[in-house]
Each structure stands twice: as C-alpha cells, then as structure tokens.
Amino acid sequence: MNKKQKFFAYPYVIWMFIFIVLPIVLVFLYSITTKEVNNIKTINFTLNNYKLFFDPLYIGVTIRSINLALVSTILCLVLGYPIAYIISKIHSKHRNTVLLLFILPMWMNMLLRTYAWMTILGNNGIINNFLNMLGLPSIRLLYNNSSIIIGMVYNFLPFMVLPIYTALSKMDQHLVEASHDLGADNRTTFLKVILPLSLPGVISGIIMVFMPAVSSFVIPRLLGGNRSLYIGTLIENLFLVTGDWNFGSAVAIMMMLIILVSMSILNRFDVDKEGSGSNLW
C-alpha cells in the first residue's frame, strides 16, 4: 500500500475506532466494574458479573440459545444449499431475476417480516383460520421453539443462500466436466468436486446465519413470547428492564466470545486456499 492509499484509509480507520472499537471497550469496561463508570474516582473493578454468568440459570439460557441457533443454522443449510444450487443452474438470462425475488424480502425491515409471521402463525392467524374453515380445531403454533425457528430460518435463509450461490456460480464449469470425463457420475461429481469446492460458501453461510441467530432478540421476543429467556432477550432485559448494565455487558462480552470461538473453529474447516472471496471473513 503506498502512502496515498494509506491516507484514503484514514476515514475508515477513524470510523472503525469510533463506532466499533470504542463501544466494545466501553462494554468491556462496564462488564468489569460495579455500577456507573462515568466517574473515574468512584470506579470499582470486579469479576462478579462474569461469575454470575456461570450460574446454572444463565448457562442454561446460553445453551438454549446456542441450541436454537444451531438448529436454525442446520435447517438454513439443508434448505439453502439446494436452493443455491438450483439458482446457480438456472439459465443465466433468468438467474438474476430469481435471485432478486429471493433477496427482495431482505429489503423489508426484519421487525415487519417477523410480525408477518405472527399473523400467519397466531391463534387467529391465517393457518388457524384456514383450519377452522375446514372444521378442524386450532393448533397452537405461536410462542414455542418451532415458531422461533421458523422465524429465524425465514429471516436468515438468504444469508445462507447467497454465499453458497456465489461459491457455486464462481466454480469453473470445466471442473465438473473434468470429473465426468474421469468417470464420475453426477452423484460422485457432486460429492467429490462440487461440494468441497463450495465449502467456503457453506462456511460463510453458517457464520452469517449462526451469528445473528444466537444473538437475535426480536425473533424470540415476538415469536417466542416471554416464556423462556435467550441470550438476546436476556441482554435486552438487563439493559432495558432491570437496568443492570454491568451484568448485561458481561453477558454481551461472553456472547461475543462464543461467536468468536465458533467462527475460528469453522475457519479451520475452510479448505479454500486461494481465499476466493466467497469467504466473507
């Protein structure tokens, strides 16, 4: 990088510092102190916030959140891979249109999209209305784990499809032909060539879905009701309801750690040696 280019990077560096580094430092500061941190003289360091996090109650919350995020991620993968594969096989004339149709809902606010599911799944929602019309009894669809998972899969599916689609569409078609040429039928070609080569996309997709899924509070709040706590809703509660910013910060930092660790584990599986860009990290 020459001097001039470095110069152009300054605004970004400053922006990063103000909006990313500074808040994290502040959150960290809150997490290791008691009460307010705005008065340096009365500042009081403690590790109690972290100790509290390891209380079985909160460990349970964490495990529940991770479980939910994992299930959503796996479902997104199972649904998203075939979708990405099909889109990449569509004739290039129509491919962008299909892709656009797929991304379109993402332009809408996530809150709205999630509300939409409430009206679909609710007790007086579309599905139950339809069941009643057929003379069947209503079933309880909202406010349980499945409704949260439905909401997550719906909201985060495009984040799985896009990186996989990118990896697939960038793949040299001659490699598939070479595999056929060497005697591999369609199934073997998929397993030995297409799947391994799209792995970077899959890993990006998993990260892109798992991260927001583990920390989301809108979806558990709207579709899960208040029946059980998740990390996202726990943090929200601590900040907005209880007002315990210090413990809230500790939970937030722990969540960041969880995400960081899972990301670095995943990156180990990244076989993409040329860093082909479908890897978003």
Place this chain on the structure above:
Amino acid sequence: MGNKIIELKNISKDYDVRVLNKINLYVNENEFLTLLGPSGCGKTTTLRILGGFEYPTEGDLFFDGKNINNVPPYKRQINTVFQKYALFPHLNIYENIAFGLRIKKTGDGIIKEEVKRMLKLVNLEGFENREIDSLSGGQQQRIAIARALVNKPKVLLLDEPLGALDLKLRKEMQLELKHMQREVGITFVYVTHDQEEALTMSDTVVVMNNGEIQQIGTPVDIYNEPENAFVADFIGESNIIDGIMNEDYLVTFLGRTFKCVDYGFPRNENIHVVLRPEDIVMVPENEGYIKGTVTSTIFKGVHYEMIVNVGTFEILVQSTYQSSVDDRVGLKFTPDDIHIMSKETWSE
C-alpha cells in the same frame, strides 16, 4: 494402426447457427490426429462431441463400431486434457492424478504405483504432495495429461493443450507429447490452430473452416497438395494466383504458359495456382520465367523473405540469398512446384 476406433458420420451441430456441418471423419487406433483450423471453426465443438460434453444435432458417432450418441461422458473410454487444464484446486497433485482410479475403486497400493509411474512419464517425479497453484503452466499441463493417461483411455482428446505456454516450452512439450503418445500407444485427437504444431506432431491432419472439413491427409499431403485455396492459404504462406488451365499439363498465369503436373480439369477452366514461397528460385533477371522488382526484404532468421512485384501481382519469395529493394530479378520454378486448385472449392 488399422482399426477405426472413432467414426463420425454426418455430424452436425446447431447452436443459434450451424457451427458444424456434416462432419465425416474416422480416427484409426494409435493414430495422432489433429484438428486444425482458424479460431471459431468448430474444433472445440468437435472435440466436445467426442468427449460427450455436447450432443450432435444430427449424425452418428461410433466408438469401436458402437453408436455412442447418447452415452454420457463418464461411460466413455475417452479422456480429455482440457484447454485450461481444469485440475481440481482442492486436491493435491497425487489426488488429482488418482481421481479416476479412485472412482473405479482401485486399491491404494495400485493407485500409489500408477501415480508414481505417471509422474515419471511426465517428468515430474516427487511432486505428489504439491498443491496445484504452486505449479507452472507447463507443469500443470503435464499433470493434466497424467491425470487423463492414468485411466488408460483408448482415446485421449487434447484441446490446444500447449496454447498457454511460451514458444520454447511449447516446442519441448510438442516433442514430449509425441514421445508419450508413441510410448503409451494411445490414440490422440489433438486440437490446435497452430499449423506448424499440427504438421510436426500428427500422423493425420484434418483442416477445418467454418464448421466444415476442408481436407484430411498426412502433413506432407496437406502441405504439398492443398485441395483448395483455403488450405493452401492456411498452411504456410502461399502465393495464390488466378490462372487458366489450357489443357492437361498446361497452365497459363501471370501472362505466360507453363508446363505442370496436374490434369483432369475442363479445358480453359479458371483455376487457382499455388506457388510456395520456398519453391521459387530467384535468378538474374534474364534467366527468370517471370521478371519483377523487389519491393521489400525481411530477414527471418534462416532465410530472407522478399516481395517481388511482377506487375499484376506481388509474389512472396523465400531465399537464403538477399536481394535489395528495387533490384530487378527473375523467378524460376519447376512444373512440380505448380499446384492447381479448382476455384469452386474456394471457401472463405
């Protein structure tokens, strides 16, 4: 040689337009056959039909006497060396070469031996654990050949495999490829648009243009007896001159009548005369059949290439002797050097 291993009968291929038109061709066992032609003439398409990556719109394709029109590529005993090599980037050299054998569920011990043997054949011993992108273009190309040959195909298809290499490496690889082909005794169908490459390596050359075969023959035939002006023009540099075939063995061009060795044309037929630049001898003006003025002279390494203006035509002449620009010279050639082609087959 002997058996026809591949036969194309009236093969045509249409995309938006017709790109191959009624290709009839057979390839003998152990033959080195080259498809030669300018860019876009349909060489790759022909090769892809042989490999099974495209299906012909019309016509029939036979392998060992059996129709294989609808046989998918993975069931053909044919392997391909792709133009861009298409090596698998997620596998190392060993696994790339082993790919075909693993599909056939070959035992690990045999795979190990075979890979080693192949790496020796392509002169890359000890490269087993290297990654693909750590190899040079020429090395990748040889791995691509090894990956195909290890399957012991009956036919190997090669699509301009040397196109990406520089001249020196290309010459070396030409020799190596020819050597390998003899050593392993496999039929090669080779695609190139480099006429020199085609002439030096092949047993049989198929010259194509605009999706049609122009001529099939040995390199010597193609060079010495081009069947039409396209072939003459495409193979080496040629002087193609309008002329009239007065009668058998007698032709008039550039204002003079010459003896020649061709016959069988209608009397006074308009024809093309092909004179190879290296067949023309430059002599003092009064000794030549045709007289003219040198308008340019270029040193080409082994010989000089001169253009001689003879009034109605500019003739290209190659000679080891140099004449200067504006020299008056005479040109001589023997009846053997005059090649006659009928005008209808002009196809450009």
